[in-house]
Amino acid sequence: SSITVASTTSTEQSGLFGHLLPRFTGRTGIEVRVVALGTGQALDVGRRGDADVVFVHDRAAEEKFVAEGHGVNRVEVMYNDFVIAGPKSDPAKAAGSDILQALQRIAATEQPFISRGDRSGTHAAELRYWQAAGIDIADAGGDWYREIGQGMGPALNMASASNAYVLSDRGTWLSFKNRGELAILVEGDRRLFNQYGVMLVNPEKHPDVQATEGQAFIDWLVSDEGQQAIGDYRIDGQQLFFPNAGATQISQ
Amino acid sequence: MTAGLQIVLRGLCFRPNGRTVLAGLDATITSPGITAIIGPNGAGKSVTLRMIDGLLQPDSGTVRFGPRPPESIRRSFVFQRPGLIRASVARNIALALLPLRLPRAEAERRVATALARVGLADRADDSAQKLSGGEQQRLALARVWVTDPELLLLDEPTASLDPGATEAIECLVHSMAKAGTKIVLVSHNIGQVARLARDVLVLCQGRVVEHGATGQILTMPRTPEARAFLKAEMPWQCFAAAS
Amino acid sequence: MTAGLQIVLRGLCFRPNGRTVLAGLDATITSPGITAIIGPNGAGKSVTLRMIDGLLQPDSGTVRFGPRPPESIRRSFVFQRPGLIRASVARNIALALLPLRLPRAEAERRVATALARVGLADRADDSAQKLSGGEQQRLALARVWVTDPELLLLDEPTASLDPGATEAIECLVHSMAKAGTKIVLVSHNIGQVARLARDVLVLCQGRVVEHGATGQILTMPRTPEARAFLKAEMPWQCFAAAS
Amino acid sequence: MQSLGDAFSMLGALDHDVMAIAWLSLRVSLSAVLLGSLVAIPLGALLAIVTFPGRPLVVAVVNAFMGLPPVLVGLIVYLLLSRSGPLGALGLLFSPGAMIVAQTVLAIPLLAALTRQIVEDAHRELDEQLRSLRLDVWQRIRVLVFHLRFSLVVAVLAAFGRAISEVGAVLVVGGNIDGYTRTMTTAISLETQKGDLPLAIALGILLIAIVLVVNGTASAMRAYTMRLYP
Amino acid sequence: MQSLGDAFSMLGALDHDVMAIAWLSLRVSLSAVLLGSLVAIPLGALLAIVTFPGRPLVVAVVNAFMGLPPVLVGLIVYLLLSRSGPLGALGLLFSPGAMIVAQTVLAIPLLAALTRQIVEDAHRELDEQLRSLRLDVWQRIRVLVFHLRFSLVVAVLAAFGRAISEVGAVLVVGGNIDGYTRTMTTAISLETQKGDLPLAIALGILLIAIVLVVNGTASAMRAYTMRLYP
Numbered sequence A: 001s002s003i004t005v006a007s008t009t010s011t012e013q014s015g016l017f018g019h020l021l022p023r024f025t026g027r028t029g030i031e032v033r034v035v036a037l038g039t040g041q042a043l044d045v046g047r048r049g050d051a052d053v054v055f056v057h058d059r060a061a062e063e064k065f066v067a068e069g070h071g072v073n074r075v076e077v078m079y080n081d082f083v084i085a086g087p088k089s090d091p092a093k094a095a096g097s098d099i100l101q102a103l104q105r106i107a108a109t110e111q112p113f114i115s116r117g118d119r120s121g122t123h124a125a126e127l128r129y130w131q132a133a134g135i136d137i138a139d140a141g142g143d144w145y146r147e148i149g150q151g152m153g154p155a156l157n158m159a160s161a162s163n164a165y166v167l168s169d170r171g172t173w174l175s176f177k178n179r180g181e182l183a184i185l186v187e188g189d190r191r192l193f194n195q196y197g198v199m200l201v202n203p204e205k206h207p208d209v210q211a212t213e214g215q216a217f218i219d220w221l222v223s224d225e226g227q228q229a230i231g232d233y234r235i236d237g238q239q240l241f242f243p244n245a246g247a248t249q250i251s252q
Numbered sequence B, C: 001m002t003a004g005l006q007i008v009l010r011g012l013c014f015r016p017n018g019r020t021v022l023a024g025l026d027a028t029i030t031s032p033g034i035t036a037i038i039g040p041n042g043a044g045k046s047v048t049l050r051m052i053d054g055l056l057q058p059d060s061g062t063v064r065f066g067p068r069p070p071e072s073i074r075r076s077f078v079f080q081r082p083g084l085i086r087a088s089v090a091r092n093i094a095l096a097l098l099p100l101r102l103p104r105a106e107a108e109r110r111v112a113t114a115l116a117r118v119g120l121a122d123r124a125d126d127s128a129q130k131l132s133g134g135e136q137q138r139l140a141l142a143r144v145w146v147t148d149p150e151l152l153l154l155d156e157p158t159a160s161l162d163p164g165a166t167e168a169i170e171c172l173v174h175s176m177a178k179a180g181t182k183i184v185l186v187s188h189n190i191g192q193v194a195r196l197a198r199d200v201l202v203l204c205q206g207r208v209v210e211h212g213a214t215g216q217i218l219t220m221p222r223t224p225e226a227r228a229f230l231k232a233e234m235p236w237q238c239f240a241a242a243s
Numbered sequence D, E: 001m002q003s004l005g006d007a008f009s010m011l012g013a014l015d016h017d018v019m020a021i022a023w024l025s026l027r028v029s030l031s032a033v034l035l036g037s038l039v040a041i042p043l044g045a046l047l048a049i050v051t052f053p054g055r056p057l058v059v060a061v062v063n064a065f066m067g068l069p070p071v072l073v074g075l076i077v078y079l080l081l082s083r084s085g086p087l088g089a090l091g092l093l094f095s096p097g098a099m100i101v102a103q104t105v106l107a108i109p110l111l112a113a114l115t116r117q118i119v120e121d122a123h124r125e126l127d128e129q130l131r132s133l134r135l136d137v138w139q140r141i142r143v144l145v146f147h148l149r150f151s152l153v154v155a156v157l158a159a160f161g162r163a164i165s166e167v168g169a170v171l172v173v174g175g176n177i178d179g180y181t182r183t184m185t186t187a188i189s190l191e192t193q194k195g196d197l198p199l200a201i202a203l204g205i206l207l208i209a210i211v212l213v214v215n216g217t218a219s220a221m222r223a224y225t226m227r228l229y230p
Ligand SMILES: Nc1ncnc2c1ncn2[C@@H]1O[C@H](COP(=O)(O)OP(=O)(O)OP(=O)(O)O)[C@@H](O)[C@H]1O
Pocket: B016, B017, B019, B021, B039, B040, B041, B042, B043, B044, B045, B046, B047, B048, C130, C131, C132, C133, C134, C135, C160, C162
């Protein structure tokens, strides 16, 4: 038997699923098909009953999804963190561990900044940071702030091609190959933590949902074995995701 | 039965793009056997044949076959330029048999007979488009004969045939006519018309200027146009006047 | 100068897909004026004309023009089926003037003259593809004349012309020949050959079976093939034997 | 690019996976073109030979549909095949079957429009001949398609090119599921997003190599059979 | 879908932005097809009328290039135009100019392959006539293209369809920058990723409407001029 999981491009591109799924399938015999989409599209796929499990990172949207009865039982699985990448020369002097200060400096010097602009979880987080930094991005003017309406990879590609700053999740950054002159400039701020949640698509709304198998996947993810596997996943010795199932909510 | 086939053309007009090609053409063809249509280039002979076949609708006027509905008459047409598909000679002939939905063996037999009749038996498997001009015209003739038509429309069928083939085709046409097929023949070969036709229509500028028995028309035409045409004088005057 | 144009064909062979079309054809044409090529359908007349023009390369054998290089000879060809482009009659004729790169006014003048010569002056702006069969052949003739060729190859140029046009074209061809153009004419119209040609080649199955003065060939052919062809008997026997 | 060499050796190492992906691409696109041809070639030929009042409009619409955006086709097929859509019961979404459906939809207008033009051009010469032989419409279509079999190859190859190179529709309806619906183009997209441009380009070149083999085979077959009827 | 109506009224509200995006799409694709035609039509015609030993191979390659994946073309153009690439000095990357370049590359093989076939078909009838008139190669090409002007419209429209509907190449080289390089197809993609399918579909339908207008205009002009030479 097999289940379909709607997830985000960042999770898929980081290679995490390639690491987890063989272990899960080996244990349960359930095959998992991951459809990697933008967070908005992933939730939409779930809403139509075309996936059995949704695995994304935009808490507000996830809670709305559950509240509307499309999903059941949202559980938190892991978190990773966001970083600001930018040119090594750092013309905006943004480097440090304070995300809000970094954004203010970028805005003040009008250094090019690439925004995904695709209403993904990462984009939603970015908008929250600008707001917290007291910058009205809609009003920013100038062409230094570029919304490209694409996924994480293309945003990094474009930042690397035009030596711009960009907000990325660490997983995608670590697995990204075309870095050019880019380097991580801002990291470690607790506000940069990025929580992932997983939920079963409501079988009462969509009778085709493979509830048993889907639930088995969710249960495995939060089990000790699943959490261990998540924690084990590394690229170049660096851990990408930090299991936190059952832990108290991480402040945003 | 077919001896009584009538072709009645009434007030046929054809004016593509404002040019008058047929200007109210009237004719009643009741004779059995072969009727020839002659006239200068551009007189409207091919257009008239097309209308008899139903390939072209007149802008006004009618084509009737006495009391019989047009669909009931098995007609065949040999064009000035035969339309050939990119296939073997045999396959090009077999096209004409498609509407009959014959069993394959029977179709092949008929094709072989028709090919032999026009001297193309050894060319059955060659590419039709590589045939010489005269051979293509023979193919076109073979194609109409396989279907055994009741009314046969021939547009200059021997124009690019060698003298021997011309004579043979004339024989064949003659024998078909004797066997009861009504034949309308357009030809510029006045000798051929004299040898084959029972009656002759002379067309000029989209009208029938004269219609009568072959002997009478060819030897003592009544109208000045027919006289000029037969003396091979008219067309150039015609065109000179028009230009 | 052109009176001395020689056409020397040596051992021309053509065997597409293993079929023998030309089987070592030899001929030396030295006479000025009009040389006719006659023979049954499929004898290889059109293929031979194509080789003289250089449109087709023989599998073996050569085409020479005495001492002159082939490129130096202004040749024109009138095909059995004229190639027409989707444009007006005038534009189709103007095609032939493209290589001369004339000024526009001069080109238009020449086109108008040529059109008048074949009686198509009032058709200059009509669609060429809608001309009648005979009119298309006139167009093809007009097209070669605008270029004033030194060697003119005519493949059944009057096959679908009416008697008047035929006579007029014959006149024109005759006067061109008298003015010094060398003309090679393929025709199935033995009367026309008798009226126009100074000498005649008889082709049969890809070989020259006889070549001589027109009067002699048409009245007392020496070879049995030529005799049979002229008595209009050969082709069918030919084909019957082959089939 | 020095790393393209590395990328190709990487392809070599991944050969089992890459071969499976290539084979899926080929299978999906060939199926779509085959299905599309069965529908679109007769339809295009029909449109070429019939005349009716709204014909120019229909021709313009078919031509315009050559510009159907793959993503739009993907979305519409997605909504149809979605479990909550009218054909949801088929369970085709996120499967190779769904990708075949989407690519068939993309192939049909291109095949029909090109067939229409090619048949129309030949039909001008053959129309009266075929009608005078009293062939009915379907017989005429059969004869014309047979007559033009060598020319129509280019329409089929154009449709194949469009199908195998598009990514928008297969991504939406297939979901780019690793080992199940990942095609060459979705893999190229994925590697591009990962910033692994050398690998993306290596995959692209492999895809073009596959397309070349298909076209070369078609060309050779065409040349071989055309020999007899030049 | 009830929300499609909402989506269309949203389009209406956004009209200024949407019009700018639509106009950019149209401008880029028309430019690409124009540029592509200038190169590919003579080239395709040349390929149709010359014979040389490797010809079938060249034909197969041109046909195969109809299947160039847009993403691959995008990547290659990207690497050429990137600041560190050979044409970086032009500063074209992430600009409409770059999108025109990429779409031109995509249009050329389709135009050339279809032109080749259409010219080849007509050439069989006209070859000897044109050679006997002693036209040189370029004159023959000019005459054939003129002869076939009505038939070649379909090749141009196919190329236009391919250009305006593709998303892979414009996304990579244009970057989908809001207000600068966002085209209809990249906007559709974006709305799809956002999960706003009704808006994506509404944009798709608007795109098809634009393509229909272009095709309708082409059809009408073609019909008008064809009238004289049926
Ligand atoms: N569809 C058409 N549109 C415009 N003109 C046409 C059309 N069909 C025929 N014509 C014109 O009508 C005239 C008569 O054509 P038709 O083919 O009947 O001549 P014809 O008598 O058969 O001449 P020929 O002996 O040369 O074959 C010609 O001048 C031709 O150009």
